[in-house]
Amino acid sequence: MTQKIVIVNTGCANISSVRFALERLGVSVDVSDNLSVIKGADKVFLPGVGSAFAAMGSIESKQLSDTLRSLTQPVLGVCLGMQLMVETSDETNDGVIQCLGLMPGHVARLQAGELRLPHMGWNTITPQQDSPLFKGIPADTYFYFVHSFAVPVYEKTLATCEYGQRFSAALQSDNFFGVQFHPERSGEAGAQLLTNFVEM
Amino acid sequence: MLAKRIIPCLDVRDGKVVKGVQFRNHEIIGDIVPLAEQYAKAGADELVFYDITASSDRRVVDKSWVSRIAQVIDIPFCVAGGIKSVEDAGRILEMGADKISINSPALTNPDLINQLHDIYGQQCVVIGIDSFYNEESGRYDVYKFTGDAARTQQTRWHTVDWIKEVQQRGAGEIVLNCMNQDGVRKGYDIKQLSAVREVCQVPLIASGGAGAIEHFTQVFQDADVDGALAASVFHKGIIDMQELKDTLSSQGIPMRRRHQR
Numbered sequence: 001m002t003q004k005i006v007i008v009n010t011g012c013a014n015i016s017s018v019r020f021a022l023e024r025l026g027v028s029v030d031v032s033d034n035l036s037v038i039k040g041a042d043k044v045f046l047p048g049v050g051s052a053f054a055a056m057g058s059i060e061s062k063q064l065s066d067t068l069r070s071l072t073q074p075v076l077g078v079c080l081g082m083q084l085m086v087e088t089s090d091e092t093n094d095g096v097i098q099c100l101g102l103m104p105g106h107v108a109r110l111q112a113g114e115l116r117l118p119h120m121g122w123n124t125i126t127p128q129q130d131s132p133l134f135k136g137i138p139a140d141t142y143f144y145f146v147h148s149f150a151v152p153v154y155e156k157t158l159a160t161c162e163y164g165q166r167f168s169a170a171l172q173s174d175n176f177f178g179v180q181f182h183p184e185r186s187g188e189a190g191a192q193l194l195t196n197f198v199e200m
Numbered sequence: 201m202l203a204k205r206i207i208p209c210l211d212v213r214d215g216k217v218v219k220g221v222q223f224r225n226h227e228i229i230g231d232i233v234p235l236a237e238q239y240a241k242a243g244a245d246e247l248v249f250y251d252i253t254a255s256s257d258r259r260v261v262d263k264s265w266v267s268r269i270a271q272v273i274d275i276p277f278c279v280a281g282g283i284k285s286v287e288d289a290g291r292i293l294e295m296g297a298d299k300i301s302i303n304s305p306a307l308t309n310p311d312l313i314n315q316l317h318d319i320y321g322q323q324c325v326v327i328g329i330d331s332f333y334n335e336e337s338g339r340y341d342v343y344k345f346t347g348d349a350a351r352t353q354q355t356r357w358h359t360v361d362w363i364k365e366v367q368q369r370g371a372g373e374i375v376l377n378c379m380n381q382d383g384v385r386k387g388y389d390i391k392q393l394s395a396v397r398e399v400c401q402v403p404l405i406a407s408g409g410a411g412a413i414e415h416f417t418q419v420f421q422d423a424d425v426d427g428a429l430a431a432s433v434f435h436k437g438i439i440d441m442q443e444l445k446d447t448l449s450s451q452g453i454p455m456r457r458r459h460q461r
Binding site: 016116163189 | 294321403426427458
């Protein structure tokens with residue numbers, strides 16, 4: 001199966017590690033910010049680390065927003081890439097920043113209580129049982145997380161995780177999927193999830 | 201539940217993994233990429249690579265191995281040593297490292313921490329601190345340029361004050377190298393780590409002194425650190441990774457279980 005897999009070049013730093021993880025699965029990938037290349041892909045990855053403010057600035061300067069909203073093929077947002085998929089985020093110095101709005105939802109600072117932030121390390125998730133993205137991945141599987149902001153649990157939540165509060169470890173709205181953790185750095189479990197997405 | 205992390209540390213010099221005792225007399229352990237791959241397969245939760253020559257001898261250091269590691273490793277890894285600027289950090293992150301760790305350059309130019317935080321985000325900014333217990337004064341002092349015995353120097357910072365300072369500037373994680381303990385395998389410096397834990401609100405990684413499984417138990421139970429870093433016990437095969445994790449798990453310390461595909 002020769003699929004066209006494209007990683008959107010958001011200018012963020014985890015592009016290489018997402019590309020390498022896909023290459024380890026034996027699929028070839030393009031990293032691109034070309035609108036027609038992104039539109040023509042079978043599967044699209046939206047990576048991101050850093051701040052929502054910086055990432056949205058980069059996406060807007062490359063005029064990618066409308067293209068991303070128009071996509072109908074499966075799209076997987078990773079970490080900050082997932083957070084950019086919802087409507088708004090608190091991760092900015094002045095109030096609220098507009099995200100891509102590929103699905104409803106809001107990103108807020110993780111209410112970790114006594115626990116340390118960032119939430120950094122391997123934590124267990126609880127996925128919805130019938131999701132193709134989590135095929136073969138049972139509850140209590142460990143994935144690698146690094147973040148201080150999160151999307152609370154709501155109707156688009158596909159998997160949950162707990163760190164001081166329960167939050168969305170994964171989201172889905174139609175063809176748009178997002179994961180808060182880093183599948184590219186989550187060992188065998190991450191490879192399984194990436195395989196599931198590629199084979200979707 | 202968030203698992204506690206076991207982090208093998210690979211000291212790198214001229215593209216080879218080396219290990220010294222109390223930061224001196226380095227011996228070659230092996231090639232970087234196969235060792236990294238071996239540790240990832242053995243169940244390490246994360247890896248740290250310290251380029252121990254870089255900060256102190258001012259030459260441009262070949263970091264192409266970072267990209268080679270990123271290609272084969274499916275767990276997170278951090279690169280330390282010789283990262284003196286935002287541009288240096290950017291290159292390492294672009295090659296596929298998840299985090300960069302700054303030690304001496306942060307002491308020389310503390311504003312670098314703020315810049316890295318603002319550009320790449322708090323999650324990738326690790327501050328390494330070499331802390332030495334001074335018996336005469338009874339204080340913990342921060343040292344820099346510890347990669348080179350001839351240039352190692354004490355700074356004006358007391359360790360706890362520096363920990364507070366780096367958090368305020370945007371550090372996302374702190375690795376505390378307890379120099380008195382490094383390489384001697386007599387156990388982590390629980391007293392110092394506990395004192396630091398009280399003022400450390402970001403993840404804290406213990407480094408220096410691991411020699412037996414019970415040292416890991418102590419550091420997680422008594423100093424409440426988020427991760428434990430060790431080198432020689434893994435390089436020399438003194439502790440088996442899986443046995444370590446099984447033992448800690450049976451003692452109620454949360455450890456990652458591997459996913460069976």
